[in-house]
Amino acid sequence: MYLSVFDIFYGIVLGPLRCSLCLTLLRFASGKRMRQAIHTMVAINIIAAIGCFASVMTICRPYSANWRYFYDFPGYPKKGSCFDGATLKILVYIFTTINSILDLISFVIPAIILWDSRMDRQKKIMAWLLLSLGLLATIAAVIRVPFTAYWTHKKDRVWGLGMGALCSCLEVFFGIFAGCAPAVKPFCVAAVKKLKSCSNHESDEPLPTALPARVINGKGLTGFSYNTVDLKAIHSPRGDVLEITGTLLEGSSSWDSKSTPKNSSEPS
16 A cells, blocks of 8 residues: 555656756756757656556556555455556556656756856866756666566565665655755855854954963962953052062962061061
8 A cells, every 4th residue: 555655656756856857957058959858858757747647546446456456465355457567567667768768868968058168177077967966866767677577576576666666765866856956055055154154253252361360469369360461560458569470370489589568667
């Protein structure tokens, strides 16, 4: 049942997906003949998608017969009629051949479009590869072909059809990726620039020039100096002016050696 539902969505998605790849090429085509060729490919893709969807819907009559016809479930009789495995293989080969030819044409068209452009060779190759990513979907479709033979196998049929469904998923994935790749590049470039600007902004923030330094007089701690560049002197509680020099950060040994001035009122 799940494989039959998957076939329905596959037939619905494949046509618009391939048409989107052709319309992406249409944005870069300037010649009249080239645009006519791309429009012809769009029409062929639409016809092939309709034929694929119609084939999926008419494999079994009624459609609910898909749930049991190709699987051996004891106690559940087969109801309705379905195409035999040989007919299904022929249909898969036909649609795979048509799609492969269209994908190969889509692979050649970007090279023709970029041939007369004024870009340098490296940029031409990069643009050609970017516009030809749909070929990956063709590779996935070709890999799926050998698993089509499991329609007529009684042994490992579920495994073979499951591998074919996996290849179909990869085909759709690569098609979506190829269609979105030209639009994703500006987004990635903008995101990278934003990250670089944020990192540069953080690196430009001023860092503290030195750790807080303790200012000590003869009787002990008088305060902290957090600005050792602008502040040059500090008043102690005794009224003395203590000069702050660069040796302050290295220790208070230069101050310890000085004697504290005695008050004249103190007894000798």
